[in-house]
Amino acid sequence: MADRSFLDWPFFEPRHRSLKAALEAWCGTHLPVDHGDADAACRDLVAGLGAAGWLQHSAAGEGEVLDVRSLCLIRETLARHDGLADFAFAMQGLGMGAVSLFGTPAQRGWLERTRSGGAIAGFALTEPGAGSDVAQTATTAERVPGGYRLTGEKTYISNGGIADVYVIFARTGEGPGAKGLSAFLLPADAPGLEVVARIAVIAPHPLAHLRLDGVILPDSARIGAPGAGFKIAMSVLDVFRATVGAAALGFARRALDEALVRVQRSRVGGGCLADHQMVQGHLADMALEIDAAALLVYRAAWTKDQGAARVSREAAMAKLYATEAAQRVIDTALQLHGGDGVRHGFAVESLYREIRALRIYEGASDVQKLVIARNVLAEPGGIG
Incomplete structure (x- = not known):
């Protein structure tokens, strides 16, 4: 049995200890899952985590503030029981993090779906030539009447191929390097978005290489101000x-x-x-x-x-x-x-x-x- 004495540290409040105890009980019944089909397992995990209410903690709802201690306790507990369960939970939060922190009321409508387990989220930042250095992002978002045309590639995208929506970062040119990036909300069924390849890694998770071939997004898809992507x-x-x-x-x-x-x-x-x-x-x-x-x-x-x-x-x-x-x-x-x-x-x-x-x-x-x-x-x- 893992040490739990850390829960008495002054970092935590009674609600955190109650959260931890309830999640431990849930994990003991529902985890681990079969990893034979990582895509199917992740879909089932997102649905299960959503039905049990755990995904409500993955992003802040209207009028709420994201509680990072709860996020950490949930990820620590899930990871101890099943790495894929941690992945499924984490990506709902990371994938919708930009919307949770900066999204418009209309964009935040996606949170209702991702926090309930009804939709799967992805975070598309990494590129073949821009991993650690985000300022080297090459994907472009060219201005067109009423919106943007996105062209480029993203790789090692978690939930790539199974996500219903991505937050994607592209160069809009307001300034050099990191100053010229913007963030967009990209539905997975947008014409021109292609899953080029699935990526197999040592610990199976849904990963993919994505291509954007002239994807058209309206102005309402941009998250935050132009150039605020970094x-x-x-x-x-x-x-x-x-x-x-x-x-x-x-x-x-x-x-x-x-x-x-x-x-x-x-x-x-x-x-x-x-x-x-x-x-x-x-x-x-x-x-x-x-x-x-x-x-x-x-x-x-x-x-x-x-x-x-x-x-x-x-x-x-x-x-x-x-x-x-x-x-x-x-x-x-x-x-x-x-x-x-x-x-x-x-x-x-x-x-x-x-x-x-x-x-x-x-x-x-x-x-x-x-x-x-x-x-x-x-x-x-x-x-x-």
Whole structure:
């Protein structure tokens, strides 16, 4: 059983503890799911999470404020039970993050569908030549009477091929680099939008390469002001990067649980594996990494929930440390399992595949270091 003492930390309120308990009960009944068909599994998960009310937390409704601590608790809990369930929940939030934060009343109509599980959302930012550096976005949105014509390609798009709606970023030319981007709400059935290829990765998730061949969108599809796309994208990531750390934390907690069971059952030299001091040292390192990650994740979430306009530094620290620490924790758990650690059907083997992508998406680890450094340099007493 994963440690729950962290719920007594001052970051949380009684409602967060109640949320965690209710979600644990739901997960115990509904997870894990069969990953044999990732598309079908994600559709079922979105429907199930919506029917149970969990997707209401994925985005803020009218008059509501997004609670990042709840987002993090949900992602951590789902990830500990089933990585695909975490993915399904997270993409409903990330995909609609721009609409939740900046959308018009008409655009926010999509939130009713994504928060109920009636529609699947996607976030189309990455391009073949523009991953970590969003300013290099090449997809264009050319002005036409009454709207825009979008042309370009997007790749590694989560929920690509099964999404009902995407938030997409394109160059509208108000300025150079990051200053000339805008965000748009793109229905998946828009003429000219093509799923060029599905992308297979080590931990199966719905991913695709998309092509926009003269897609026409009305002015009403633009989210926020012209040229505000970079600000919108960064504001969304500011919220959701901490939740990536929370998902990593869930993976790490599951790995420690699996390791504890393994070392107490495995017999070596007349005793159990847990009796060996070297093994105890590994367990201590794992527990330490998990608590340190949890502190960073929930500090970032708490800071945002207290009304901070931006938490770029805190979110980057949380995402960087939690994902890197989880990789180390899971690797140690796999090592303690011996040959079984790399066998299909064992939890640690699945966790080993699941964690790797988290160190890349929503800003790779090296990018997080740059974000942290720039914020430190910009602080009073810095040299930037």
